[in-house]
Amino acid sequence: MKKIIFTTFTILTLGVTLFAANNKEVYTSQNTLYKQECASCHMGYQTEFLPKRSWVKMMDTLENHFGVDATFDKVDEQKIREYLISNASDSKRAYGKIAKFSRSISSQSTPLAISEIPKFKREHNEVPKRLIIQKDVKTISNCMACHTDAKQGLYKERNILIPNFGRWDD
Ligand code: HEC
Numbered sequence: 001m002k003k004i005i006f007t008t009f010t011i012l013t014l015g016v017t018l019f020a021a022n023n024k025e026v027y028t029s030q031n032t033l034y035k036q037e038c039a040s041c042h043m044g045y046q047t048e049f050l051p052k053r054s055w056v057k058m059m060d061t062l063e064n065h066f067g068v069d070a071t072f073d074k075v076d077e078q079k080i081r082e083y084l085i086s087n088a089s090d091s092k093r094a095y096g097k098i099a100k101f102s103r104s105i106s107s108q109s110t111p112l113a114i115s116e117i118p119k120f121k122r123e124h125n126e127v128p129k130r131l132i133i134q135k136d137v138k139t140i141s142n143c144m145a146c147h148t149d150a151k152q153g154l155y156k157e158r159n160i161l162i163p164n165f166g167r168w169d170d
Protein backbone atom coordinates (compact mmCIF):
# COMPACT_ATOMS: atom_id res chain seq x y z
CA MET A 1 0.00 0.00 0.00
CA LYS A 2 2.75 2.35 1.03
CA LYS A 3 4.51 1.63 -2.20
CA ILE A 4 1.40 2.38 -4.24
CA ILE A 5 0.90 5.68 -2.45
CA PHE A 6 4.52 6.54 -2.95
CA THR A 7 4.42 5.67 -6.64
CA THR A 8 1.21 7.64 -7.15
CA PHE A 9 2.75 10.58 -5.38
CA THR A 10 5.88 10.40 -7.51
CA ILE A 11 3.87 10.22 -10.72
CA LEU A 12 1.72 13.14 -9.65
CA THR A 13 4.71 15.25 -8.71
CA LEU A 14 6.45 14.41 -11.92
CA GLY A 15 3.31 15.25 -13.88
CA VAL A 16 2.91 18.61 -12.19
CA THR A 17 6.58 19.41 -12.64
CA LEU A 18 6.49 18.48 -16.30
CA PHE A 19 3.33 20.47 -16.84
CA ALA A 20 4.80 23.50 -15.13
CA ALA A 21 8.03 23.23 -17.08
CA ASN A 22 6.15 22.79 -20.30
CA ASN A 23 3.86 25.68 -19.53
CA LYS A 24 6.74 27.98 -18.86
CA GLU A 25 8.55 26.93 -21.95
CA VAL A 26 5.56 27.30 -24.21
CA TYR A 27 4.04 30.56 -23.17
CA THR A 28 6.49 32.61 -21.19
CA SER A 29 9.18 33.64 -23.56
CA GLN A 30 12.60 33.18 -22.01
CA ASN A 31 14.31 34.55 -25.07
CA THR A 32 16.20 37.63 -23.98
CA LEU A 33 16.48 39.19 -27.41
CA TYR A 34 12.80 38.73 -28.09
CA LYS A 35 11.94 40.34 -24.77
CA GLN A 36 14.38 43.17 -25.36
CA GLU A 37 13.39 44.04 -28.91
CA CYS A 38 9.83 42.85 -29.32
CA ALA A 39 8.43 43.63 -25.92
CA SER A 40 9.60 47.21 -25.63
CA CYS A 41 6.69 48.98 -27.35
CA HIS A 42 4.02 46.45 -26.41
CA MET A 43 3.84 43.14 -24.53
CA GLY A 44 5.82 40.23 -25.91
CA TYR A 45 2.99 38.56 -27.74
CA GLN A 46 2.97 34.76 -27.53
CA THR A 47 4.64 33.56 -30.69
CA GLU A 48 2.27 30.56 -30.85
CA PHE A 49 -0.58 32.81 -32.01
CA LEU A 50 0.77 33.11 -35.55
CA PRO A 51 2.18 30.71 -38.14
CA LYS A 52 5.72 30.84 -39.54
CA ARG A 53 4.67 32.66 -42.71
CA SER A 54 3.24 35.51 -40.62
CA TRP A 55 6.41 35.98 -38.60
CA VAL A 56 8.58 35.84 -41.72
CA LYS A 57 6.46 38.51 -43.36
CA MET A 58 6.61 40.62 -40.22
CA MET A 59 10.39 40.36 -40.00
CA ASP A 60 10.62 41.29 -43.70
CA THR A 61 8.64 44.47 -43.15
CA LEU A 62 9.98 45.84 -39.87
CA GLU A 63 10.78 49.21 -41.43
CA ASN A 64 7.04 49.76 -41.61
CA HIS A 65 5.72 47.83 -38.64
CA PHE A 66 2.16 49.05 -38.08
CA GLY A 67 3.29 52.52 -39.05
CA VAL A 68 6.48 52.55 -36.98
CA ASP A 69 10.10 51.70 -37.72
CA ALA A 70 10.92 48.60 -35.66
CA THR A 71 14.21 47.70 -37.34
CA PHE A 72 17.30 46.92 -35.30
CA ASP A 73 20.67 45.26 -35.55
CA LYS A 74 20.66 42.78 -38.49
CA VAL A 75 22.33 40.02 -36.49
CA ASP A 76 19.72 40.34 -33.75
CA GLU A 77 16.97 40.46 -36.36
CA GLN A 78 18.19 37.16 -37.74
CA LYS A 79 18.25 35.56 -34.29
CA ILE A 80 14.73 36.77 -33.54
CA ARG A 81 13.54 35.56 -36.92
CA GLU A 82 14.85 32.09 -36.10
CA TYR A 83 13.28 32.21 -32.66
CA LEU A 84 9.90 33.23 -34.09
CA ILE A 85 10.01 30.55 -36.76
CA SER A 86 10.80 27.76 -34.34
CA ASN A 87 8.12 28.89 -31.89
CA ALA A 88 5.34 29.59 -34.36
CA SER A 89 1.90 27.95 -34.17
CA ASP A 90 2.81 25.48 -36.91
CA SER A 91 6.20 24.58 -35.42
CA LYS A 92 5.20 23.26 -32.05
CA ARG A 93 2.24 21.83 -30.23
CA ALA A 94 0.32 24.66 -28.67
CA TYR A 95 -2.62 24.25 -26.28
CA GLY A 96 -5.44 26.21 -24.73
CA LYS A 97 -6.93 29.42 -26.07
CA ILE A 98 -3.86 30.28 -28.09
CA ALA A 99 -4.09 27.04 -30.05
CA LYS A 100 -7.79 27.66 -30.69
CA PHE A 101 -7.01 31.08 -32.07
CA SER A 102 -4.21 29.96 -34.35
CA ARG A 103 -6.27 27.05 -35.67
CA SER A 104 -8.86 29.54 -36.96
CA ILE A 105 -6.37 31.03 -39.42
CA SER A 106 -6.98 29.84 -42.98
CA SER A 107 -3.97 28.43 -44.80
CA GLN A 108 -4.62 31.02 -47.52
CA SER A 109 -4.05 34.00 -45.25
CA THR A 110 -0.98 35.50 -43.63
CA PRO A 111 -2.20 37.75 -40.82
CA LEU A 112 0.32 40.14 -39.32
CA ALA A 113 -1.76 40.83 -36.25
CA ILE A 114 -3.26 38.53 -33.67
CA SER A 115 -6.20 40.92 -33.59
CA GLU A 116 -6.81 40.06 -37.26
CA ILE A 117 -7.29 36.34 -36.57
CA PRO A 118 -10.89 35.25 -37.32
CA LYS A 119 -11.48 33.78 -33.87
CA PHE A 120 -10.00 36.86 -32.24
CA LYS A 121 -12.50 39.03 -34.07
CA ARG A 122 -15.42 36.78 -33.14
CA GLU A 123 -14.42 36.79 -29.48
CA HIS A 124 -14.03 40.55 -29.29
CA ASN A 125 -16.86 41.83 -31.45
CA GLU A 126 -19.12 42.26 -28.44
CA VAL A 127 -16.64 44.46 -26.60
CA PRO A 128 -17.97 48.03 -26.92
CA LYS A 129 -15.68 50.35 -28.83
CA ARG A 130 -15.72 52.98 -26.08
CA LEU A 131 -14.09 50.48 -23.71
CA ILE A 132 -11.31 49.89 -26.22
CA ILE A 133 -10.49 53.45 -27.22
CA GLN A 134 -10.63 54.77 -23.65
CA LYS A 135 -7.32 56.13 -22.42
CA ASP A 136 -6.61 53.21 -20.07
CA VAL A 137 -6.69 50.76 -22.97
CA LYS A 138 -6.22 52.76 -26.21
CA THR A 139 -6.10 49.85 -28.65
CA ILE A 140 -7.29 46.26 -28.88
CA SER A 141 -3.63 45.29 -29.24
CA ASN A 142 -3.12 46.22 -25.60
CA CYS A 143 -4.09 42.75 -24.36
CA MET A 144 -2.74 43.26 -20.85
CA ALA A 145 -5.09 46.17 -20.18
CA CYS A 146 -8.04 43.76 -20.03
CA HIS A 147 -6.51 40.32 -19.64
CA THR A 148 -4.75 40.26 -16.29
CA ASP A 149 -3.18 36.91 -17.25
CA ALA A 150 -2.07 37.90 -20.78
CA LYS A 151 1.61 37.70 -19.93
CA GLN A 152 1.26 34.09 -18.84
CA GLY A 153 -0.63 33.34 -22.05
CA LEU A 154 -3.71 32.06 -20.24
CA TYR A 155 -6.45 34.52 -21.29
CA LYS A 156 -9.02 32.94 -18.99
CA GLU A 157 -12.43 34.48 -19.06
CA ARG A 158 -12.50 34.89 -15.29
CA ASN A 159 -9.28 36.90 -15.45
CA ILE A 160 -10.72 39.58 -17.71
CA LEU A 161 -10.95 42.92 -15.95
CA ILE A 162 -11.75 45.85 -18.24
CA PRO A 163 -10.68 49.27 -16.93
CA ASN A 164 -13.61 51.46 -15.87
CA PHE A 165 -15.99 48.59 -16.49
CA GLY A 166 -14.97 45.58 -14.43
CA ARG A 167 -15.45 41.88 -14.94
CA TRP A 168 -16.86 40.55 -18.15
CA ASP A 169 -19.85 38.21 -17.88
CA ASP A 170 -21.44 37.18 -21.10
C1 HEC B 1 9.04 50.82 -32.07
C2 HEC B 1 7.98 50.11 -31.41
C3 HEC B 1 7.76 48.65 -31.76
C4 HEC B 1 8.69 47.62 -31.77
C5 HEC B 1 10.16 47.69 -31.45
C6 HEC B 1 7.94 46.42 -32.11
N1 HEC B 1 6.62 46.70 -32.29
FE1 HEC B 1 5.16 45.36 -32.72
N2 HEC B 1 3.81 46.88 -32.82
C7 HEC B 1 4.08 48.21 -32.63
C8 HEC B 1 2.85 48.98 -32.85
C9 HEC B 1 2.73 50.51 -32.76
C10 HEC B 1 1.85 48.04 -33.17
C11 HEC B 1 0.39 48.34 -33.51
C12 HEC B 1 -0.50 47.95 -32.39
C13 HEC B 1 -0.55 48.94 -31.29
O1 HEC B 1 -1.17 49.96 -31.49
O2 HEC B 1 0.02 48.67 -30.22
C14 HEC B 1 2.48 46.75 -33.13
C15 HEC B 1 1.80 45.55 -33.35
C16 HEC B 1 2.36 44.29 -33.30
C17 HEC B 1 1.62 43.05 -33.46
C18 HEC B 1 0.14 42.93 -33.70
C19 HEC B 1 -0.67 43.18 -32.44
C20 HEC B 1 -2.11 42.80 -32.63
O3 HEC B 1 -2.96 43.68 -32.63
O4 HEC B 1 -2.39 41.61 -32.80
C21 HEC B 1 2.52 42.03 -33.37
C22 HEC B 1 2.21 40.55 -33.45
C23 HEC B 1 3.81 42.63 -33.14
N3 HEC B 1 3.69 43.99 -33.08
C24 HEC B 1 5.00 41.92 -33.02
C25 HEC B 1 6.25 42.52 -32.88
C26 HEC B 1 7.51 41.78 -32.95
C27 HEC B 1 7.64 40.30 -33.19
C28 HEC B 1 8.50 42.69 -32.73
C29 HEC B 1 9.99 42.45 -32.72
C30 HEC B 1 10.55 41.96 -33.95
C31 HEC B 1 7.87 44.00 -32.54
N4 HEC B 1 6.51 43.84 -32.64
C32 HEC B 1 8.53 45.17 -32.25
C33 HEC B 1 5.28 48.75 -32.27
C34 HEC B 1 6.46 48.06 -32.12
Ligand code: HEC
Pocket residue numbers: 097098101114115123124126127131132137139140141142143144145146147155156157160162168170
Ligand atom coordinates in the same frame (compact mmCIF):
# COMPACT_ATOMS: atom_id res chain seq x y z
C1 HEC C 1 -10.86 46.02 -24.16
C2 HEC C 1 -10.48 44.80 -23.49
C3 HEC C 1 -9.76 43.71 -24.24
C4 HEC C 1 -8.55 43.79 -24.92
C5 HEC C 1 -7.68 45.00 -25.12
C6 HEC C 1 -8.28 42.46 -25.40
N1 HEC C 1 -9.28 41.60 -25.02
FE1 HEC C 1 -9.33 39.59 -25.35
N2 HEC C 1 -11.20 39.52 -24.57
C7 HEC C 1 -11.88 40.58 -23.99
C8 HEC C 1 -13.22 40.14 -23.61
C9 HEC C 1 -14.27 40.99 -22.95
C10 HEC C 1 -13.30 38.77 -23.97
C11 HEC C 1 -14.47 37.82 -23.76
C12 HEC C 1 -15.40 37.89 -24.93
C13 HEC C 1 -16.57 36.98 -24.72
O1 HEC C 1 -16.36 35.83 -24.35
O2 HEC C 1 -17.67 37.45 -24.91
C14 HEC C 1 -12.02 38.42 -24.56
C15 HEC C 1 -11.68 37.14 -25.02
C16 HEC C 1 -10.42 36.74 -25.37
C17 HEC C 1 -9.99 35.38 -25.57
C18 HEC C 1 -10.88 34.15 -25.45
C19 HEC C 1 -11.11 33.85 -24.03
C20 HEC C 1 -12.02 32.66 -23.86
O3 HEC C 1 -12.51 32.48 -22.76
O4 HEC C 1 -12.23 31.91 -24.80
C21 HEC C 1 -8.64 35.42 -25.88
C22 HEC C 1 -7.74 34.24 -26.14
C23 HEC C 1 -8.27 36.80 -25.93
N3 HEC C 1 -9.35 37.58 -25.60
C24 HEC C 1 -7.01 37.25 -26.26
C25 HEC C 1 -6.66 38.59 -26.42
C26 HEC C 1 -5.40 39.06 -26.95
C27 HEC C 1 -4.29 38.17 -27.42
C28 HEC C 1 -5.46 40.42 -26.94
C29 HEC C 1 -4.43 41.40 -27.45
C30 HEC C 1 -3.92 41.19 -28.82
C31 HEC C 1 -6.75 40.80 -26.37
N4 HEC C 1 -7.45 39.66 -26.08
C32 HEC C 1 -7.15 42.09 -26.13
C33 HEC C 1 -11.38 41.84 -23.80
C34 HEC C 1 -10.21 42.34 -24.32
